[in-house]
Amino acid sequence: MYTLGQAAKEAGCSKATISRAIKNGKLSASRLEDNSYQINPAELQRWVDSNGHRNSKMKQIATQDETAETPRETSGLQVELEALRQIADDRQKTIDDLRQRLDAESEERRKLTAMVTDQRQPPKGFWARLTGR
Known part of the structure; x- marks a missing residue:
């Protein structure tokens, strides 16, 4: 009691x-x-x-001594975490590369569209300008 x-x-x-x-x-x-x-x-x-x-x-928050994890388990988790961070970095690099390619292709498309839609009459020669034809 x-x-x-x-x-x-x-x-x-x-x-x-x-x-x-x-x-x-x-x-x-x-x-x-x-x-x-x-x-x-x-x-x-x-x-x-x-x-x-x-x-x-x-x-109370358990301290490292009170947790059931051993240093071996902890190091395994750290290795896994590092691998996941590497995957995330690789994906970000791929995304950045694809964005850069898309921007370059968009710029090229704008230039080609401007060239195709530019249908101004070629400049008139001297006699055509003189006579107004």
């Missing part, structure tokens, strides 16, 4: 939070003659599991 302080430490929250949970009926506890509480570990665990999103202990 836990005291209020022990339960708070185990749950990773304050004594006031545990006391409030008891008063609100969310956590069962026995009251002793000296007005202290006695909390069953199983009951505390039930409360922690049902209120984990509010529990500061549950909010």
Whole structure:
């Protein structure tokens, strides 16, 4: 059985939070003659599991030592990440090359269109200009 302080430490929250949970009926506890509480570990665990999103202990981010990944797994992931970055770089180079080709072909098409649609009369010779024909 836990005291209020022990339960708070185990749950990773304050004594006031545990006391409030008891008063609100969310956590069962026995009251002793000296007005202290006695909390069953199983009951505390039930409360922690049902209120984990509010529990500061549950909010802690796992450190590298606490994760299940080994250095070998991590290095494998790093190799895979590097391979994916290389693929992304290659795709970007391909996209840039295709854009450059498209721009060059568009410019060439504009020039050819201008040449085909330019149907001005050739300049008139001296006699045609003189006579107005």
